[in-house]
Amino acid sequence: MNKMQDINFFEKVYRVAEMIPYGRVTTYGAIAEFLxxxxxxxxxxWAINKSDLNRIPAHRIVNRLGLLTGKQHFGDINIMQQLLExxxxxxxDNKINxxxxxxxxxxxxxxxxxx
DNA sequence: GAATTGACGTTCT
DNA sequence: AAGAACGCCAATT
Known part of the structure; x- marks a missing residue:
């Protein structure tokens, strides 16, 4: 049974991800810490992996070094970088300047x- | 239901 | 300084 009042971990992640402003990026760890x-x-x-890329600006989320570790999941490896640029x-070189x-x-x- | 898997990050060697 | 190990914990197999 669902705890409707209780927001899923996934849902929380999505909420935060949706708030990332245009032209800015954040990290998995930062979101986790915020939560x-x-x-x-x-x-x-992982939550983002299972998320809907149309809803979540997943390209604005990178690892703590600014590496585009998730680009593999955009179907085409270049998409993530293109979206950021x-x-x-x-x-x-796979890293945000x-x-x-x-x-x-x-x-x-x-x-x-x-x- | 146990074992494995991850778009990570910290700590230990 | 670089690499291995480990913790995290939900979902998948």
């Missing part, structure tokens, strides 16, 4: 009380 489960960054990536984020500059930390930017 209060610091060590389950893996789950975040389309938003003004330069990517070279000036990653810290584009990094969007949900802990800082989102009011937890909104959740």
């Amino acid at each position: 209060g489960q610091k060590s389950s960054a893996r789950m975040v990536g 389309n938003e003004g984020i330069a990517v070279s 000036d990653f810290e500059k584009f990094f969007w930390d949900p802990c800082k930017e989102i009011d937890k009380k909104l959740f």
